[in-house]
Amino acid sequence: MTPEQLKTAIRAAIDQLNSQDLSIEIPETIVVERPKNREHGDWASNIALQTAKQAGLKPRELAERIGEGLRAQDGVAEVDVAGPGFLNITLDADAAGKLAADVVEQGAAYGTSTSLVGHTVNMEFVSANPTGPLHLGHTRWAALGDAIARVLRAAGAEVTSEYYINDAGSQMDTFADSVLARMHEREVPEGGYPGQYIADIAEEIRAGQPALADACEDAVRDEVRHRAYELQMADIRSTLDDFGVHFDVWFSETTLHASGAIEQAVDRLREQGHVYDKDGAVWLRTTDFGDDKDRVLIRADGQPTYFAADAAYYLDKKDRGFTEKIYLLGADHHGYVGRLKAIAAAAGDDPEHNIEILIGQLIKVNGAKLSKRAGNIIELRDLIDWLGTDAVRYSLARTPADSPLTLDPEVLRSASNDNPVYYVQYAHARTKGVERNAVAAGVEEVEFDPSTLDHETETVLLAALADFPRVVAQAAELREPHRIARYLEGMAGLFHKWYDACRVTPRTDEEITPTHASRLMLVRATSIVLANGLDMLGVSAPERM
Structure with missing residues (x-):
C-alpha cells in the first residue's frame, strides 16, 4: 500500500463518518508520513488534529472513530491512537509487499504525480x-x-x-572586433576577448569565406559578427548536449x-x-x-x-x-x-x-586548470572530459543551490563508497546483476507472494520505496532536486543492507520458493526507483560497473 492509497483509505473512513453524524471537510492535503520510531507503525497521520474542531470532537475521540474505519480497510493490520490524536498505522505484510509489484507495474511512471498539474x-x-x-x-x-x-x-x-x-549590445561588437583582429593576425583590441577560441573562430570564418578576410573590415563587420555568433552558439549547444541539457x-x-x-x-x-x-x-x-x-x-x-x-x-x-x-x-x-x-x-x-x-x-573544483582554448576560465567542456557528465551533474544536484560548493576530483573519479554518484550507480548496477542471476536460476518461474516479504530489512526497504513519490513531489514544490539525490543515497544503503541479509538466488542445493520470487520482485522495484531518481537528476543508471 502506497502513501497515496493510504490517503484514499483515510478519505473513505472520513466519508463514512460524514454519512453518519459528522460534517468534516476533508483537507486537500492529508499528511501521511513515517513515524520517527518504527515501533509506532508504518505510517502516521495528524488528520484528526486537523479536522477535530469542525467535527466538534476532541482530537483523540475523532482519531478513534477514523481508526475504526481504517481497521476495516484491506491491507491495514492495526491502527493505534497516540498522544493528542495521532493515528499510527501498521500495514499487514501482504499489503506492504504488494508495493513491490505496484512499482514494477508502473515502471518509469513510479514516482511521478499530479501534484503540480495545471502549472x-x-x-x-x-x-x-x-x-x-x-x-x-x-x-x-x-x-x-x-x-x-x-x-x-x-x-x-x-x-x-x-x-x-x-x-x-556592445559585447557583440567587441566580440566581432576581436574576431576581426585575429582574422588579420592582430592582437585583440583593449577590452576584447582573449583566448585561442577567438583565433579558432577567425580561422574557421577565413577558411569558409576567404573574401571576408580580404574586404574592408568596416564593410564586413556585421557579417563577421553574425558568423562568429553562429559558430559560438553551435559550440554552446554542443557542450550542453554533451552535458545532457x-x-x-x-x-x-x-x-x-x-x-x-x-x-x-x-x-x-x-x-x-x-x-x-x-x-x-x-x-x-x-x-x-x-x-x-x-x-x-x-x-x-x-x-x-x-x-x-x-x-x-x-x-x-x-x-x-x-x-x-x-x-x-x-x-x-x-x-x-x-x-x-x-x-x-x-x-x-x-x-x-x-x-x-x-x-x-x-x-570551485580543486585542481581545475584554466581552459587552453579560452585562457582565463575553467570550461564546462573540460570538466566533462575530466570528471564525466554523471559525476558533475550528480554532485551539483545533491547540494542546495544556495550553498557554496567545492568539488573534489579525487573523490569524483574514485570507484568507492566515498563517491556519492558511484555509490548510487553501483547500487543500481548491483540490482541488475542480482536480477540476471535470479532469472538465470529460474526464480521468476515461481509465483510472487507479497506476504513473504516480512524480514525486518524488507519492511524498511519497502517503506523507503513507498516514500519515493512524496520525496519527488516535495522536491518539485520546493525546487530542491538535492532531496532526490539524498534519498537515493539512503535507498542504496538500505538495498545493500537488505541484500547482505536476504538471499534472492537460492544456493545450488536449495529449492526455489515464493520467498525467492518475492525478493526478485523487490530487487526489480528497487532498481526502478534508483533508475527513475537518477533520471530525474539527468544521470545515467548503468546496468554493469
Whole structure:
C-alpha cells in the first residue's frame, strides 16, 4: 500500500463518518508520513488534529472513530491512537509487499504525480552571452536547472526550458572586433576577448569565406559578427548536449529590438500607470513595488536599457501563456531580484506567485586548470572530459543551490563508497546483476507472494520505496532536486543492507520458493526507483560497473 492509497483509505473512513453524524471537510492535503520510531507503525497521520474542531470532537475521540474505519480497510493490520490524536498505522505484510509489484507495474511512471498539474512554467537558465565558451560559472545552473525542470515535469507541471541569448549590445561588437583582429593576425583590441577560441573562430570564418578576410573590415563587420555568433552558439549547444541539457526554446534578445517589442512593452507599462518621463529619459517606477530605486527604460539618447529588454522579455513570456516564470541566476545577480519582481508587479502580475528567482552560489573544483582554448576560465567542456557528465551533474544536484560548493576530483573519479554518484550507480548496477542471476536460476518461474516479504530489512526497504513519490513531489514544490539525490543515497544503503541479509538466488542445493520470487520482485522495484531518481537528476543508471 502506497502513501497515496493510504490517503484514499483515510478519505473513505472520513466519508463514512460524514454519512453518519459528522460534517468534516476533508483537507486537500492529508499528511501521511513515517513515524520517527518504527515501533509506532508504518505510517502516521495528524488528520484528526486537523479536522477535530469542525467535527466538534476532541482530537483523540475523532482519531478513534477514523481508526475504526481504517481497521476495516484491506491491507491495514492495526491502527493505534497516540498522544493528542495521532493515528499510527501498521500495514499487514501482504499489503506492504504488494508495493513491490505496484512499482514494477508502473515502471518509469513510479514516482511521478499530479501534484503540480495545471502549472504552466517557463524556466530560464544558463543564458550565457554568446561571446565565449560555457565555463564553471554556468555549470551549476546547467545541472540544477535541468534537474529542476525534470522534477517539475515529474510532478505534473507543464515546463518549457528556455535559454535567453544575449545577442544584442556592445559585447557583440567587441566580440566581432576581436574576431576581426585575429582574422588579420592582430592582437585583440583593449577590452576584447582573449583566448585561442577567438583565433579558432577567425580561422574557421577565413577558411569558409576567404573574401571576408580580404574586404574592408568596416564593410564586413556585421557579417563577421553574425558568423562568429553562429559558430559560438553551435559550440554552446554542443557542450550542453554533451552535458545532457536540452532547451525547448532558444530566445534571441535581438528579436525584442527588431520586432518593436521593447517599445510596445514601454507603452503597455505606461498604460498601467507606472512609467514616467524625467531628464529626457523614460523611467519605470519600480520603487512602488519594493525596488531600491526607479529604473531607466529608455535613456535620454533614445536607446533602450538592458532593463527595458528584461521588461519586454517578461511580457513576452506572459503573452505566451506562462503563468509562472522561474529565473535561475548566478551569485552576482542578487540585485536583479527586486527589479524583476517589480516588472512582474508593474505588468499586473503577483510577484509572489507569477515570478520566482533562484540565486545559485559559486562552485570551485580543486585542481581545475584554466581552459587552453579560452585562457582565463575553467570550461564546462573540460570538466566533462575530466570528471564525466554523471559525476558533475550528480554532485551539483545533491547540494542546495544556495550553498557554496567545492568539488573534489579525487573523490569524483574514485570507484568507492566515498563517491556519492558511484555509490548510487553501483547500487543500481548491483540490482541488475542480482536480477540476471535470479532469472538465470529460474526464480521468476515461481509465483510472487507479497506476504513473504516480512524480514525486518524488507519492511524498511519497502517503506523507503513507498516514500519515493512524496520525496519527488516535495522536491518539485520546493525546487530542491538535492532531496532526490539524498534519498537515493539512503535507498542504496538500505538495498545493500537488505541484500547482505536476504538471499534472492537460492544456493545450488536449495529449492526455489515464493520467498525467492518475492525478493526478485523487490530487487526489480528497487532498481526502478534508483533508475527513475537518477533520471530525474539527468544521470545515467548503468546496468554493469
